[in-house]
Amino acid sequence: MSIPAGNPPNQPSAVREQPVHHRFPDIRPRRLRRAGWGALAAAALASLGLAFVPSPYVVEVPGPTYDALGQTDAGPLIEIRGARTYPTEGELRVLTLAWFGNPQRPLSWVEVAQAYLDPADSIIPMSVAFPPSQTIEQSNEAGRVDMRNSQQAAIAAALLHEGHDVASEVRVAGVIPDTPADGVLQPNDRILSVNGRTPYDVWSIRESIAAVDGPTEFEIERGGEPMTLEVTPLVEGDERLVGIYASNEYTFPFEVDIELPNVGGPSAGMMFALGIVDELTPGAMTAGTAWAGTGTIAALGDVGPIGGIVQKLHGAVDAGATHFLAPVENCAEVVGHIPDGLTVFAVDTLDDAITAVETVAMNADTAALPTCESGASS
Structure with missing residues (x-):
């Protein structure tokens, strides 16, 4: 907080018609003055120390x-x-x-x-x-997978818009350790349906998981064999997470x-x-x-x-x-x-x-x- 220069609010300036030439001795005890300077020094040191205290925030910029x-x-x-x-x-x-x-x-x-x-x-x-x-490494890897999936989905969306045929498969690209999917789903599992819905892309999988308040049922193909598996999502904020990286495999013309x-x-x-x-x-x-x-x-x-x-x-x-x-x-x-x-x-x-x-x-x-x-x- 800053204090504006000038007079305190609602207090008029003192008006003097003649200059005052009298000087009076400072009668404040020296001990009090030292205490005041000590408090100021302590506040300055505390502010300086705050510069080095880690915060629980990050700053997001363009x-x-x-x-x-x-x-x-x-x-x-x-x-x-x-x-x-x-x-x-x-x-x-x-x-x-x-x-x-x-x-x-x-x-x-x-x-x-x-x-x-x-x-x-x-x-x-x-x-x-x-x-x-x-x-942090898992977060970065998730970002890379998301970027690849967005690129593939963008190509598919553009080509479908232009009238081309695009075939699609969705597979498990990776499983995050110590998450609900760990030990249930495996990399390269082909996802045939999620909660009864056939996925065309990664985003439809997320929608299918979010649509059901409870365990998520995956129908998959592993090594050529179909099977049905159940994963109970972890709830973080507004998201329901099972702990997999999914990837699209499209066939483009x-x-x-x-x-x-x-x-x-x-x-x-x-x-x-x-x-x-x-x-x-x-x-x-x-x-x-x-x-x-x-x-x-x-x-x-x-x-x-x-x-x-x-x-x-x-x-x-x-x-x-x-x-x-x-x-x-x-x-x-x-x-x-x-x-x-x-x-x-x-x-x-x-x-x-x-x-x-x-x-x-x-x-x-x-x-x-x-x-x-x-x-x-x-």
Whole structure:
């Protein structure tokens, strides 16, 4: 807390018509003065010590951005072989987040306090960023699996949108030790159904697990033999977790590579799919407009919510984007946090995203397009 300079509230200034020349001796005991200085020194030392005390928080900030239509240090972000492609314009920015702090290197309270000064930063509990049930290495591995799955789902969604046939298998890629699935499911198990639902992709497995309040029934194929297994999920917050990494195995009619090194998580899926659709269709979808966006993608085109939407809005503006695609389910977080110069549209499917981009490109009336402010939030 800071005290403003000037007179105390509700106390007028003393008015003197003549200067006062009298000087009186300081009658305060020296012991009292020493105690006052001692208290100030103790407070200063306590504040200094606080700088080195670890906090139970991490700070989430906007990370680097990448153009799905452009290049990275590894080459083209999206490369299509075996099918005709078309020139593109503008930008379709993939947004990322960066975290400062982790259980091995926690931030000090002073570092956390500094984040309050920047609206683009978010302070979140360490236990949310790094769940106690996972090590940092397991968390990083989960991010890599999520990124691979999002890329595969984005390719599937884009090709299905363009009318191509895409076959799919879902398998167990790994099992997290000491979780409900440990000792029940095994790597390379082919998942035939989850709670009676046939999965087409990883996201549908998560939905099937969340839909049943109780044990999850897996029908799998292991070594060519079908079997039915039961796993009781672990509940963490709003999530029901069984402790597996699942992976999609799609059969595509031609080769599509997405190369984005050192980035994990599923939130770039929608923008990957848009980039693929743009390259496969005549004409530049954006007509030169700089877009950014975020959202998971399912193979059947559903767009899902992500974390850190406020930081990604700021990251989009920093990257020069003028238009933004936000998942409908993130709208409650978007309202009231849109930076100046950014127009945000709410999307629920890949078709919604394509419609928004093409409508802006044609300079058509966008009044009918859903926004978070217009009540698109779920």
